[in-house]
Amino acid sequence: MVEQNLGDKAHPGATRPPGAPPPDLTARQVRRMKRFDNPWRNPKLIWGAGLLLSIVALGILGRLFWDTDLVFTGSGMPRQAPVGVENIRGQIGSWAHPLGTDVSGKDLLALLIVGAPNSLYVGVLASLIGMSTGIFLGFTAGFVGGRTDDVIRVLSDVMITIPPLLILVVFQAAYGDISLTLMALLIAAFVWQSPTRLIRAQVLSMREAGYVQMARLSGASTGHIMFREMMPNLVPYLFGSFIANVTTSIVTAVGLEVLGLGPQRIPTLGRVIYDAINSGALIQNLWWWWGIPTLLLAVMFIGLLLINLGLDEVSNPRLRRL
Amino acid sequence: MTVLDIRNISIDFPTSKGVVHAVSDVSLSVPQGRRIGFIGESGSGKTTTALAAMRMLAAPGFVSEGEIHLNALGDTDILSLSEEEMRRVRLRKISYIPQGAMNSLNPVMRVETQIWDGILAHEAGVTQAELQRRSDAVLEGVGLDPKIVGRLYPHELSGGMKQRVCIAIGVCLQPDLIIADEPTSALDVITQRHVMQTLREVQARIGAGLILIGHDMGLMAQSVDDLAVLRLGELVEFGPVRQILENPQHPYTKELISSVPLVGGESFLDPTPAEVPKGFTTQDGTPLLELRGVGKTYGAVTALHPMSFTLDGAVPKIISIVGQSGSGKSTMGSLMLGFSPPSTGEVLFKGQDINRIGKADQLTFRKQVQAVFQDPYACFNPFYRVDHALKFPFKRFGLAQSEDHVRHAMEEACRAVGLDPSLVLSRYPHQLSGGQRQRLIVARALMLSPNLLIADEPVSMVDASLRSSILKNIHDLKDRHGISIIYITHDLATAYHVSDYVMVLYKGHVVEAGPPKDVIGDPKHTYTRLLIDSIPWPEVGRDWGSADDARAALDELARIGGTPRTVYRGDIPGFTLRQG
Numbered sequence: 063m064v065e066q067n068l069g070d071k072a073h074p075g076a077t078r079p080p081g082a083p084p085p086d087l088t089a090r091q092v093r094r095m096k097r098f099d100n101p102w103r104n105p106k107l108i109w110g111a112g113l114l115l116s117i118v119a120l121g122i123l124g125r126l127f128w129d130t131d132l133v134f135t136g137s138g139m140p141r142q143a144p145v146g147v148e149n150i151r152g153q154i155g156s157w158a159h160p161l162g163t164d165v166s167g168k169d170l171l172a173l174l175i176v177g178a179p180n181s182l183y184v185g186v187l188a189s190l191i192g193m194s195t196g197i198f199l200g201f202t203a204g205f206v207g208g209r210t211d212d213v214i215r216v217l218s219d220v221m222i223t224i225p226p227l228l229i230l231v232v233f234q235a236a237y238g239d240i241s242l243t244l245m246a247l248l249i250a251a252f253v254w255q256s257p258t259r260l261i262r263a264q265v266l267s268m269r270e271a272g273y274v275q276m277a278r279l280s281g282a283s284t285g286h287i288m289f290r291e292m293m294p295n296l297v298p299y300l301f302g303s304f305i306a307n308v309t310t311s312i313v314t315a316v317g318l319e320v321l322g323l324g325p326q327r328i329p330t331l332g333r334v335i336y337d338a339i340n341s342g343a344l345i346q347n348l349w350w351w352w353g354i355p356t357l358l359l360a361v362m363f364i365g366l367l368l369i370n371l372g373l374d375e376v377s378n379p380r381l382r383r384l
Numbered sequence: 385m386t387v388l389d390i391r392n393i394s395i396d397f398p399t400s401k402g403v404v405h406a407v408s409d410v411s412l413s414v415p416q417g418r419r420i421g422f423i424g425e426s427g428s429g430k431t432t433t434a435l436a437a438m439r440m441l442a443a444p445g446f447v448s449e450g451e452i453h454l455n456a457l458g459d460t461d462i463l464s465l466s467e468e469e470m471r472r473v474r475l476r477k478i479s480y481i482p483q484g485a486m487n488s489l490n491p492v493m494r495v496e497t498q499i500w501d502g503i504l505a506h507e508a509g510v511t512q513a514e515l516q517r518r519s520d521a522v523l524e525g526v527g528l529d530p531k532i533v534g535r536l537y538p539h540e541l542s543g544g545m546k547q548r549v550c551i552a553i554g555v556c557l558q559p560d561l562i563i564a565d566e567p568t569s570a571l572d573v574i575t576q577r578h579v580m581q582t583l584r585e586v587q588a589r590i591g592a593g594l595i596l597i598g599h600d601m602g603l604m605a606q607s608v609d610d611l612a613v614l615r616l617g618e619l620v621e622f623g624p625v626r627q628i629l630e631n632p633q634h635p636y637t638k639e640l641i642s643s644v645p646l647v648g649g650e651s652f653l654d655p656t657p658a659e660v661p662k663g664f665t666t667q668d669g670t671p672l673l674e675l676r677g678v679g680k681t682y683g684a685v686t687a688l689h690p691m692s693f694t695l696d697g698a699v700p701k702i703i704s705i706v707g708q709s710g711s712g713k714s715t716m717g718s719l720m721l722g723f724s725p726p727s728t729g730e731v732l733f734k735g736q737d738i739n740r741i742g743k744a745d746q747l748t749f750r751k752q753v754q755a756v757f758q759d760p761y762a763c764f765n766p767f768y769r770v771d772h773a774l775k776f777p778f779k780r781f782g783l784a785q786s787e788d789h790v791r792h793a794m795e796e797a798c799r800a801v802g803l804d805p806s807l808v809l810s811r812y813p814h815q816l817s818g819g820q821r822q823r824l825i826v827a828r829a830l831m832l833s834p835n836l837l838i839a840d841e842p843v844s845m846v847d848a849s850l851r852s853s854i855l856k857n858i859h860d861l862k863d864r865h866g867i868s869i870i871y872i873t874h875d876l877a878t879a880y881h882v883s884d885y886v887m888v889l890y891k892g893h894v895v896e897a898g899p900p901k902d903v904i905g906d907p908k909h910t911y912t913r914l915l916i917d918s919i920p921w922p923e924v925g926r927d928w929g930s931a932d933d934a935r936a937a938l939d940e941l942a943r944i945g946g947t948p949r950t951v952y953r954g955d956i957p958g959f960t961l962r963q964g
Contacts, residue, residue, distance in 0.1 A: 272762025273773075275723065276825075280777030281750040294767035 102166025107372030113365030114367045124175030125238035132169030140167040177329040187246035187311035192253035216257040234323040298377030388414040393450030414593040418804035419863040421608035429617040479554035479563040485547040522552040544575035572708040573918040581931035590772040602920035605930045645877040658960040672697035677729035687715040691963040702869045704879035707889035730796035751781040754834040756842040764813035771809040797831035818845035833865040840872040880904040898953025
C-alpha cells in the first residue's frame with residue numbers, strides 16, 4: 063500500500079480531476095514531512111540549542127583567545143568605541159578593544175566573555191535546583207497522597223502567589239554582596255512550585271494508566287514504577303518546564319542585577335547594564351556599552367524560546383505543521 | 385432512482401513514508417430508499433469512501449481519481465463544487481451520523497437549539513414557531529419526547545438518546561442520503577438494537593438512501609439490504625445481503641462470516657482435551673479463590689451488591705462474567721486483583737485475605753494471580769519496546785533462567801496467540817495495532833502461567849476471525865498449565881463456548897447464573913433474555929423486531945431495575961455461588 067517513490071507522486075497536478083482539493087506537495091513539503099520521522103530533528107530545537115551553545119562557546123573560546131584580566135578597571139582607554147566606529151571625542155576604535163570599553167576603561171569583550179556565561183550559569187543552576195525539588199515534591203505528593211499531598215500542594219500554591227522580585231530585593235538588600243551560587247539558590251526558592259504542580263498532576267493521572275497497573279501486576283516496586291515506568295514519559299514535560307524555568311531565572315537574575323542587587327564583584331550581563339545606566343551611557347551615547355549585552359540577552363532568550371517551542375512540538379505532534 | 389453514484393474513486397493520503405492508497409478504484413451506487421452496508425476491518429477504507437462523498441476527508445487525504453455524482457445535483461460532480469456550494473449540499477442532501485454521539489453534540493446548547501441550527505444554516509427566514517414545530521416532529525420521529533428532551537442539554541441524556549438526537553439532526557432536512565458511521569459502536573447490545581431500529585424506521589419514512597458503516601456482520605445482516613465488503617481499500621464483494629451471507633464468493637467474505645461465533649452454533653474448541661487437565665489442590669481443601677459477601681460502593685453508587693462464591697482450582701475452569709457496560713463486571717475484576725479494596729466482605733486467595741498480604745508475600749501473590757486488562761492501548765509503556773512488558777515480570781518473578789530462556793519463552797508465548805515474535809517483539813507499542821497489543825497482553829499473562837487469570841475483555845479488539853483461535857489457545861493453555869480463568873466479557877457468544885459457568889450481572893446484581901448451555905442457550909431471566917435477543921446474528925431470516933419492541937423491552941427492564949432476584953440454573957463441581 064505504501065509507495066516509497068514519492069518523487070513522481072509529488073506533482074500529480076495534471077491528472078487531478080478538477081475541483082478535487084489540491085494535493086500541492088512540493089519537494090520542500092516532502093522534505094519537511096520527512097523531518098517528522100524523527101521529532102527531535104526539529105528546526106526550532108536545533109536553532110535554539112545553537113544560539114545557547116554560541117553563548118557557551120563565547121565563554122570557552124574567549125577564555126582561550128582573549129585576556130579576561132581586561133575586565134578590571136583601567137585596563138584600557140575609557141569610552142573607546144568598537145572597531146572602526148568613532149566615539150563622541152572623535153577617537154576611532156581599535157583592535158585592542160574590539161567591542162570598545164566603558165567609562166572606567168574595562169574591556170567590553172572581556173566583560174561579555176565572563177559575564178554572559180555567568181548569567182546563563184545562574185539561570186541553569188537555579189532551574190536545576192528548582193526542578194530537582196519539583197520532581198521530588200511532585201512525585202511525593204502524587205504518590206504518597208493524603209496529608210503529605212495536602213501540605214505540598216498548599217505550600218506550592220501559596221508560594222506561587224508571592225511575587226519573587228519583592229522578596230529577593232528585600233533579601234539581597236539585607237545581605238549585601240553575594241556569590242553567583244547563592245543568587246541561584248535564592249532564585250531557585252521561587253521556581254520549584256510550577257514543576258511541582260505539573261509533575262503532581264501528571265503522576266496522579268499516570269498512576270491510573272494501564273501500564274502502571276501492568277507494572278504493579280508484574281510485582282514492580284514503587285521505585286521501579288516511579289523512575290523506570292513514569293519518569294521516562296515525563297521527560298518532554300520536564301524538559302519544557304526546565305527551559306521555561308531557566309528563562310524565568312535569568313529574567314529574575316538580570317532584573318536584580320540591573321537594580322544593582324546582584325553580585326558586586328563578578329561581571330554578569332545585568333551588572334554591565336547596571337553600570338552603563340548608572341554612568342549615563344545613554345546620555346553619552348555609549349551605545350555599545352548597554353546595547354551589546356542587551357543583544358546577548360536577547361540571543362539567550364530567543365534561544366530558550368525556540369527550544370521551548372521545539373520541545374512543545376516534539377511532545378505534542380498536533381502542533382507540527384507541514 | 386440512484387441517489388449517490390460513486391465512479392471509480394481512488395483516495396490517496398500522502399505521508400512522509402510515501403503515498404498511502406486508502407481507497408483504490410471503488411464504484412458503487414446507492415438507490416433511493418435502499419440501505420447499503422460498508423463492512424471491513426479498520427483501515428479498509430469504508431469510512432474514507434463515505435467521507436469522500438461528503439467532501440470531508442481528513443487533512444492530507446484527497447480524491448486522486450474518479451467522480452461522485454449526487455442525483456439532486458444533476459450532472460455536476462460533487463468534487464467540482466465550491467466550498468460554499470458543498471456546504472449547502474451537506475445535511476440538506478447528504479447527512480452524516482457520526483460514530484461518537486457523546487462528542488458530536490455541543491455541550492452548551494439545548495438539543496432543540498442544535499436542530500434549529502441545522503435548519504437555519506440552510507433555510508433563511510424560518511419563524512420560531514415553524515422551527516419549534518419541525519424540531520418537535522423530528523424528535524418524535526426518533527422516539528424522544530420533544531416536550532422534555534428538546535429542552536435538555538446533551539449531558540442530561542444517555543448514550544442511546546444522544547445517538548438518537550444525532551439521527552434527528554441528520555434527518556431534519558429530509559436528505560436524499562444518510563451516512564451512518566458505526567452509529568452504535570459505543571452502545572451496548574440492548575441500546576444498539578433500539579437505535580438501529582429507530583434509524584431504519586426514520587430512513588424508511590423519508591425514503592432516503594442509507595450507507596451504514598460497520599464491522600459487525602451480525603448488525604449488517606439485521607439492518608441493510610445490500611452489503612459492500614471492503615478490504616485494504618478495495619471493494620472485494622458487493623451484492624444483496626442475503627446472497628452474500630448464504631453464498632459468499634470472496635475468501636475474505638467467507639472468513640468474515642464464518643468467524644462470527646454463534647450461540648448454540650458449532651464450538652470452535654476441540655471436543656476432546658489434548659491432555660488431562662492439570663489442576664491445583666491444597667491439602668486442607670481451601671478454595672483457590674473465595675469471595676465472602678463482597679460488595680463495592682463508590683459514594684452513593686453501588687457498583688456491586690454483596691455476593692459470595694468459592695472457586696477451587698482442582699480442575700481449571702473458565703468462569704464467565706457477562707453484562708452490559710456499567711453492570712459491575714470490571715469492578716469485580718479489580719476487586720479480585722486487590723487493586724481496590726471491597727466496601728464490604730473480603731476476598732480470599734488460597735485462604736488469605738488479599739488486602740492484608742504483607743510486603744514479603746505480595747510478590748508471590750502477584751505471581752499467582754495475573755490479569756489481562758481491557759484497554760490494550762494503555763497497557764504498554766510508550767517509552768519501551770513491547771518486549772519490556774513481557775520480559776520484566778518474567779524476570780521479576782524469578783522464572784527466568786537465562787537471557788536465552790527469556791527470549792525463548794517470549795517467542796513461544798507470542799506464537800501461542802498467533803503473533804510472529806520476530807515482527808512484534810522489538811517494536812514500540814504505537815507501531816502495533818490494538819489487536820496485536822491485546823494479543824501480546826494475553827501472551828504475557830500466559831507466559832507467567834499463574835494459578836488464576838482475570839481476563840477483562842481479552843479479545844475485544846481482535847478481528848473476529850482471530851478471536852476464536854486466541855480463545856481456543858487460552859482454553860488449551862488453561863488445561864496445560866492449570867490456570868483457572870475469570871472471563872469478563874459482554875460477548876455472550878464466546879462466553880457460551882469457552883466457559884464452564886456463567887454469571888450474568890445487571891446493575892451490580894447476579895441475575896442469572898449456571899452452566900452456559902442453560903443460561904445463554906435457554907435464558908430464564910428477563911434481562912438475560914433481552915440481552916440475548918438483542919445480539920444481532922448474521923442470519924437474514926431472524927427478525928430483530930421493531931423499535932417499539934425494543935422500547936417495550938427497555939421499559940420492562942426499568943421495571944425490574946430495583947432488586948432483581950437471582951435465577952440459579954444449576955451447579956458445577958468446584959464452584960458455588962451465593963447472594964449476600
